[in-house]
Amino acid sequence: MDDLQFGTRNKRGDWAPNAHLEVAPFWLRPFSILRVLRWVPEYLFPWNAFHMATALLYWFYVVPDVEVMKTLSWGWALWLYVVNAAAIFVMYGSVELFWYVRRKQGTRFKYNAKFPSEQPSDVFWFKSQNIDNFLRSFFISIPLWTLVEVLFLHAFAAGYVPWLSWSDNPWYLAALVLLAPAIHEVHFFAIHRLIHTPLLYKWVHSVHHNSVNPSPWSSLSMHPVEGFLYHAVAFWHLIIPSNPIIAMFQLHIAGFGAVNGHIGFDKLEVTEGTAIDSHAYAHYLHHKYFEVNYGGDGLIPLDKWFGYWHDGSKEGDAMMQARFEKKKARMNAKAART
Template sequence: MDDLKFGKRNKRGDWSPNAPLEVAPFWTWPPKFLSLLKWIPEYLFPWNAFHLATTMLYWYFVIPDREVMVNLNWGWALWLYAVNAAAIFAFYGSIELIFYVKRKQGNRFKYNAKFPSEQPSDVFWFKSQNIDNFLRSFFISIPLWTLVEVLFLWVFANGWVPWLSWADHPVYLCILILLCPAIHEVHFFCIHWLIHQEPLYKWIHSVHHNSVNPSPWSSLSMHPIEGFLYHAVAFWHLVIPSNPIVALFQLHAAGFGAVNGHIGFDKLEITENTPLDSHAYTHYLHHKYFEVNYGGDGLIPLDKWLGTWHDGTKEGDIRMEARFERKKARVNAKASGTN
C-alpha cells in the first residue's frame, strides 16, 4: 500500500497524514450530519467493539462468582493478574511482533521512521526501550490494573455500591457503556495534565515520556503512581450508579486501549488493501511535543477548549510555538520580578 497517497514524509523519513485531526463532529457548528453519520461506526468499530468483546469474555469465563469476590484473597487476585498479563502479552505482543520485529509493512505509515531497537539510550533499563517498557508494564502497570479490578469487583460483590441489573436498567446501562470513552477522556486529561506539572513531571510522568518514539510496549510503561491513577478510571463506576460489567469495560478501554496511542503507525495493513486506522496520531503528537493533546481524540475536546490542541498541521505548529513563547515570557517576567 502506498502511504504517500494518504500523507507525506519529511527529510528524516517521518510520515504524517494529510488530513488534519478533528474533534468529534457533534461539537462543530453548524452541525455536519453526514460527518456525524460517518463518525458513529468509526466510534463503535473496531476498537470499542473489541474492548466490549474482551469485557464479555472476561465476565463469562474469567471473573469469579460473586460469592468468591465477597472476600479478598490472593487466589482470585493472582488469577486475574495472570489473565491480564497473558492477554496483554498476546494482544500487544502480536502487534509488536508483526510490525516491529518482523516489520511486515516496513515504515509505511510510521510517524517516526526509526524503530526503538535502533535507538539505545541510558534512560532505559539495560539501555533498551523495549526491555524497559516490557518490564515496567508487566511488573508495575498490569499489577496495578489488577489491583483496581480486584477492588471494584470486591466492592460490587459486597453490595457497598448499587449493582444495577441489566433486566431493570437496560437502556441506562447501554447509554453508560456508550459514555465510557468520554469518561475515560475526561479522567485521562485531568490526571495527565496534572502529572505534566513540576515537580510531578520529573518525579512521575518523565518515566513514560522517555519513550519519545513510542511502540506497543510503551503503552503501559508508567511510574507506579501514574499506573494506578490511569487505571483508577474504573472507580468512577463506584460513584455513578452502574454495573460491574460496565466498570470492567471502562477498565478494558484503558488497559487494552492504551496501545492505540502508542502503536506508532497511522494505519496497520491487515491485508494488502485493508488498512486499519490506529487513531494513534493525536497521542503521538503529545509524545513528540510534550505539551499538547493531553486528552484523547477530541471526543470531549478539552484540549481545544483550553488551547492545547494540535491538529498536526503547520497552523497547529504556529499556535503551539506562540503558546510556548507566551509561557516563556511569563516565566521570564516572574523571574525578573523576583530578582
C-alpha cells in the first residue's frame, strides 16, 4: 500500500495521517444518525470483538471451576499467569516479530521512522528498550494483571458480590458489554491523569514514558503502581452488578488492548491491499507530547472537555502550545513569589 495516499512524511521520515482524530460521532454536532451507524461496525470490529472472543475462550477453556475458585490458592493463580503470559507473548510477539524484527512493511504508516532497536539508551535496563519493556511486562505487569483476575474471580465464586445470570438479565448485561470500553476510557483517563501529577510522574509513570517511541513490548512496560491501577479497571464489576465474563472482557480490553496505542503503525498491512487500523494515533501523540490525550480515542471525550485533546492537526499543536505557555507562566509566577 502507498501510505502517502493516506498521510504525509516529514524530513525525518516520520509519518502522520491526513485525517484528524475525532471523538465518537454521537458527541459531534450537528448530530447525524447516519454517521453514528457508519461508526458502529468500527466500534465493534475488530478490536472489541476480539477482546470478547478472548474473554469467552478464557471462561470456557481456561478459568477453573467455580468450586476451585472459592478458595484462593497458588495452583490456579499460577495457571492463569502462565496462560496470560503465553497469550501476550503470542499476540504482542507476533506484531513485534513481523513489523519490528522482520519489518515486513518497512516504515510505511509508521509514526516514528526509527525502530527502538536503533536507539540504545541508559534509561533502559541493559540499554535496550525491547529487553527492558519485555522484562517489565512479564515480571511486573502480567503478574499484576493476574492478581486482579484472581481477586475478582474469587469474589464472584465466593459470593462476595452479586453474580447476575444471562438468562435473568440479558438486556442489562448486553448493555454493560457495550459500555465496557467506555468504562475503560473513564478509568484510564482518571488514573492516567493522576500519575501525571509531578510526584507520581517522577516515581511511577516515567517508567512507561521512557519509551518515547513505543513498540508492542512497551504496552505493558509499567511501574508496579501503574500496572496494578491500570488492570484494576476490572474491579468496577465488583461495585456495579455484573457477571464474571464481562469482568473478564473488561480486563482483556486493558490487557490485550494495551497494544493498540503502542503498535507504532497507523495500519498493519495484512495483504498487499488489506490493512487493519490500529487506532494508535491518539496515544502515540501522548507519548510524543506527554501532556495530551490522557484517555482513549474519544469514545468518552474527557480530554476534549478538560482541554487536553490533540487531534493531530496544526490547530491541535497551537492549542497545546498555548496551554504549555500558560503553564510555564504560572510556574514562573509561583517561582517568583517563592
